Amino acid sequence: MSDATQDSSQSSGPQGGRDDPGLLAKILETSSVGITVVDAEGQISFASRKAEEILGLAKSEITSRVYNVPEWRITTFDGGHFPDEELPFQKVRDTGKAVEDVRHAIVWPDDRTVCLSINASPLTDEIIVSPINLSGK
Numbered sequence: 001m002s003d004a005t006q007d008s009s010q011s012s013g014p015q016g017g018r019d020d021p022g023l024l025a026k027i028l029e030t031s032s033v034g035i036t037v038v039d040a041e042g043q044i045s046f047a048s049r050k051a052e053e054i055l056g057l058a059k060s061e062i063t064s065r066v067y068n069v070p071e072w073r074i075t076t077f078d079g080g081h082f083p084d085e086e087l088p089f090q091k092v093r094d095t096g097k098a099v100e101d102v103r104h105a106i107v108w109p110d111d112r113t114v115c116l117s118i119n120a121s122p123l124t125d126e127i128i129v130s131p132i133n134l135s136g137k
Contacts, residue, residue, distance in 0.1 A: 036062065042066040
């Protein structure tokens with residue numbers, strides 16, 4: 001017998017429902033956009049495989065940093081100053097609202113530049129940050 005009051009968004013499909021941690025892990029690791037999780041203090045606590053690819057760093061290198069670590073030399077696309085208060089994490093933390101298409105670059109110590117478009121959304125105690133590499137476009 002089925003429960004007619006069950007929310008259809010929670011129904012199980014062939015691979016399990018939305019609360020299935022294995023399914024969530026697969027989604028995070030196969031997403032075509034980078035996904036990072038940043039805690040309330042700015043420490044990056046998770047980085048997806050695509051985030052590793054976009055940033056050119058191993059997951060352990062990403063998660064050992066805060067969102068605005070000086071080694072990331074965050075600039076505008078043309079190399080100008082990019083203020084910390086305009087970074088997606090800071091904007092979400094300050095306003096409690098999601099931001100979309102915040103564009104900045106990261107210049108690495110070897111002068112490699114990665115141009116990013118970033119969306120960020122608040123959770124209860126963390127912020128989801130999704131970088132997209134625009135360097136090749």
